[in-house]
Amino acid sequence: MAGTASAGAICVAGCSCRSSSRWEFLSDAQAETLAALADQIIPEDDFPSASQAGVIVYIDRQLMGPYRRHRDAYQAGFESADRISREFCGVALAQAPPPIRQEVTSALAEQRSDFFELAREHIMEGYYGSPRHGGNRDAVSWRMLGLEEPPLRGRAKYDLSKGAGS
Amino acid sequence: MNRANAVIVGAGAAGGIVAKELSTAGLSVVLFERGPWYTPADCRKDDLRNQRTTVLGNAFGPEDRGFPRVVVDAGGVARIVRPSDNAYQNNAACVGVGTLSYGAQAWRYMPQDFRMKSVYGTPPGSSLEDWPIGYEDLEPFYDQAEYEIGISGDYAPDPFHGPRRRGLPMPPLPPNREWEILEPAARRLGLHPFAIPMLRNSVPYNDRGPCMRCRWCVGFACEVDAKNGSQNTVIPQALATGNCRLRTRCTAMEILMDESGHACGVEYIDENGRRERQLSDIVVVSACAIESARLLLNSKSRLFPNGLGNRYDQVGRHLQGHYYTGALGYFDRDTYDDIGPGASIAVCDYNHGTPGLCGGGMLANEFIRLPIHMIDRLPPGTPRWGHGHKQAMREWHRRTIIVMGPTQQIPTAEARVTLDPAVKDKWGAPVARIQGNCHPHTFEIGTVQAQRAQTWLQEAGAIHTTLMNSRPQMISAGQHQAGTCRMGTDPRNSVVNQSCQLHDVDNVFVIDGSVHVSNGGFNPALTIMAIAYYASGALLRGWKGARYRS
Ligand SMILES: Cc1cc2nc3c(=O)[nH]c(=O)nc-3n(C[C@H](O)[C@H](O)[C@H](O)COP(=O)(O)OP(=O)(O)OC[C@H]3O[C@@H](n4cnc5c(N)ncnc54)[C@H](O)[C@@H]3O)c2cc1C
Numbered sequence: 001m002a003g004t005a006s007a008g009a010i011c012v013a014g015c016s017c018r019s020s021s022r023w024e025f026l027s028d029a030q031a032e033t034l035a036a037l038a039d040q041i042i043p044e045d046d047f048p049s050a051s052q053a054g055v056i057v058y059i060d061r062q063l064m065g066p067y068r069r070h071r072d073a074y075q076a077g078f079e080s081a082d083r084i085s086r087e088f089c090g091v092a093l094a095q096a097p098p099p100i101r102q103e104v105t106s107a108l109a110e111q112r113s114d115f116f117e118l119a120r121e122h123i124m125e126g127y128y129g130s131p132r133h134g135g136n137r138d139a140v141s142w143r144m145l146g147l148e149e150p151p152l153r154g155r156a157k158y159d160l161s162k163g164a165g166s
Numbered sequence: 167m168n169r170a171n172a173v174i175v176g177a178g179a180a181g182g183i184v185a186k187e188l189s190t191a192g193l194s195v196v197l198f199e200r201g202p203w204y205t206p207a208d209c210r211k212d213d214l215r216n217q218r219t220t221v222l223g224n225a226f227g228p229e230d231r232g233f234p235r236v237v238v239d240a241g242g243v244a245r246i247v248r249p250s251d252n253a254y255q256n257n258a259a260c261v262g263v264g265t266l267s268y269g270a271q272a273w274r275y276m277p278q279d280f281r282m283k284s285v286y287g288t289p290p291g292s293s294l295e296d297w298p299i300g301y302e303d304l305e306p307f308y309d310q311a312e313y314e315i316g317i318s319g320d321y322a323p324d325p326f327h328g329p330r331r332r333g334l335p336m337p338p339l340p341p342n343r344e345w346e347i348l349e350p351a352a353r354r355l356g357l358h359p360f361a362i363p364m365l366r367n368s369v370p371y372n373d374r375g376p377c378m379r380c381r382w383c384v385g386f387a388c389e390v391d392a393k394n395g396s397q398n399t400v401i402p403q404a405l406a407t408g409n410c411r412l413r414t415r416c417t418a419m420e421i422l423m424d425e426s427g428h429a430c431g432v433e434y435i436d437e438n439g440r441r442e443r444q445l446s447d448i449v450v451v452s453a454c455a456i457e458s459a460r461l462l463l464n465s466k467s468r469l470f471p472n473g474l475g476n477r478y479d480q481v482g483r484h485l486q487g488h489y490y491t492g493a494l495g496y497f498d499r500d501t502y503d504d505i506g507p508g509a510s511i512a513v514c515d516y517n518h519g520t521p522g523l524c525g526g527g528m529l530a531n532e533f534i535r536l537p538i539h540m541i542d543r544l545p546p547g548t549p550r551w552g553h554g555h556k557q558a559m560r561e562w563h564r565r566t567i568i569v570m571g572p573t574q575q576i577p578t579a580e581a582r583v584t585l586d587p588a589v590k591d592k593w594g595a596p597v598a599r600i601q602g603n604c605h606p607h608t609f610e611i612g613t614v615q616a617q618r619a620q621t622w623l624q625e626a627g628a629i630h631t632t633l634m635n636s637r638p639q640m641i642s643a644g645q646h647q648a649g650t651c652r653m654g655t656d657p658r659n660s661v662v663n664q665s666c667q668l669h670d671v672d673n674v675f676v677i678d679g680s681v682h683v684s685n686g687g688f689n690p691a692l693t694i695m696a697i698a699y700y701a702s703g704a705l706l707r708g709w710k711g712a713r714y715r716s
């Protein structure tokens with residue numbers, strides 16, 4: 001299930017293909033590759049997967065901004081992920097069945113490739129970071145961690161008559 | 167404004183105080199700040215872009231483009247870094263600087279911190295020295311900072327602090343859950359825990375309200391303006407005198423010299439990118455340790471071909487900060503109560519007095535755990551990705567405590583700021599090149615401190631602990647940067663005298679963390695503030711009513 005969880009978030013095979021990508025930087029194909037990887041890093045369980053929570057939007061947006069400098073690394077990384085996937089099962093990562101996706105991710109992780117480390121970090125940022133940047137839709141990860149959202153601000157929780165210390 | 171009595175470069179912790187002291191005394195002051203003035207309305211609690219977690223950039227400057235630095239690692243490899251890169255050693259660039267977004271721990275150094283050489287000797291290869299002034303010289307000014315800027319806390323349970331004339335103006339905030347877990351454990355270990363003194367309103371003070379204890383504090387501005395810094399105290403006071411003009415988005419490029427070897431003002435780039443001059447009788451450099459050194463080095467003239475105050479190649483040396491070590495404890499129950507500012511409890515039992523160690527450091531609980539911090543802080547053996555990782559995030563996010571602290575750093579003359587021979591900023595001035603590391607004994611102290619933190623967590627019931635004491639490959643100066651314009655009596659091994667005045671030029675003062683001879687086992691801001699009050703007094707005593715000539 002995790003493997004196709006990206007369906008809601010991005011244009012999947014089967015929907016009418018548009019000529020221009022709906023992403024700011026990524027091509028549709030790259031977005032699918034990234035979603036396949038991201039949903040291995042943070043799969044769906046009781047809570048959404050990475051791509052369901054908007055992580056692809058996050059990374060795509062940052063590649064137009066502060067992560068411009070990582071564009072080449074992503075391009076090369078997508079290619080190497082697809083290459084490994086083809087070696088395993090003959091098709092690119094986004095088309096591979098979920099068990100293969102997991103194997104490809106493991107292979108990338110074992111290599112400790114720069115791309116894997118970079119993508120892992122960015123996927124985590126998108127999922128666990130502020131929703132204002134496009135990921136962590138509806139602050140879903142914060143809720144998952146037990147953080148009230150919006151945060152309860154103010155003094156309701158505290159007994160201000162008590163002072164610290166002795 | 168035409169000629170001013172004083173130009174101050176940098177509206178940070180120290181610069182703001184100097185501006186207030188001089189303008190109150192009637193001097194005309196121009197205060198230059200390279201960054202803008204943010205207000206509480208600019209407070210965005212953005213966990214990916216603040217002043218401590220900068221994955222998407224610095225919230226309060228400098229911006230990533232146009233202001234690189236060069237850092238040289240232990241292997242001698244130089245690389246260009248941008249301001250949001252950790253290796254850049256950033257503080258901030260805005261009115262108030264760090265004091266806008268800091269954690270606001272407000273420590274006095276201990277008397278021994280000013281006499282490190284006398285107490286411990288100088289470890290071979292280090293440049294550990296005594297300060298030319300002592301705790302007793304600064305005590306009145308610590309007090310002034312505590313009351314004027316505003317500090318909450320209670321030193322009573324701590325037997326280790328230096329003599330104080332009175333308590334703090336505000337009581338500590340009520341305890342949080344980490345306090346309740348850590349306090350009895352510390353007592354069982356025979357330690358003396360107490361509430362961290364904080365530059366934060368716990369009750370209404372200085373016409374502003376108290377802390378409302380929101381989720382994220384350190385690294386963020388405060389939306390209720392309860393954090394006390396120069397931007398909401400001394401700088402508005404300076405402006406209210408009518409004698410001080412604040413020039414934001416204006417960057418000083420060079421201190422100008424006249425033919426007789428006196429400074430006569432600064433050249434600066436204004437908010438529109440134009441190169442201008444501001445003439446003055448006095449120049450005060452308060453640009454923070456790295457940029458203050460750079461400004462002096464970039465001020466070359468006929469009499470000072472190697473930079474101002476740099477006759478003996480001392481400017482930029484002894485760069486220091488703090489090497490942080492500690493431990494992370496995992497608990498079988500919730501430790502997190504989502505109540506800011508988070509850090510609450512400290513012990514100073516370990517700052518001095520351990521045989522074989524040149525000092526130690528304060529230990530305290532950490533401020534915050536952003537969700538993003540947790541991804542690589544899960545118990546050893548946790549999968550780095552996939553279901554297991556996600557599950558562990560849920561399990562542990564609310565069940566950890568970090569205890570850590572700033573290790574007394576043993577300085578070396580080789581850890582230093584110079585000018586990079588090739589790389590320039592967007593206005594064409596050579597950028598700071600940072601190289602060297604602290605003395606290896608620092609790491610020995612840090613390791614013992616980490617073990618002490620671990621013991622405290624274990625006593626508090628941690629079911630598992632990990633030490634946090636990896637050794638950085640370069641100096642960790644960053645937010646706590648200090649030491650580059652050492653205070654001393656001998657021009658051959660220091661840059662300024664005990665009044666923070668350049669040995670070489672009597673109307674140029676360096677007043678900020680640069681003058682620290684050693685940096686204590688504490689966060690430095692309160693000491694920087696005390697020095698600013700102290701040095702302003704010395705400066706004013708030498709002010710003869712018009713031009714400055716001592
Ligand atoms: C997130 C964070 C948390 C912190 N937490 C704590 C804490 O809990 N306790 C503590 O004690 N300290 C803390 N600090 C550190 C504290 O803020 C610094 O120690 C302190 O601000 C340094 O004071 P300073 O006067 O030396 O320099 P600064 O306050 O850095 O002032 C230097 C100013 O000069 C400006 N400037 C530099 N070059 C130029 C130029 N050429 N022209 C014009 N302007 C220039 C800079 O923009 C800056 O505004 C924290 C800092 C940060 C960023």
Ligand code: SF4
Pocket residue numbers: 366376377378379380381382383384386387388389390391392393506507
């Ligand atoms: S914890 Fe208190 S001082 Fe810190 S930002 Fe929140 S309200 Fe302000």
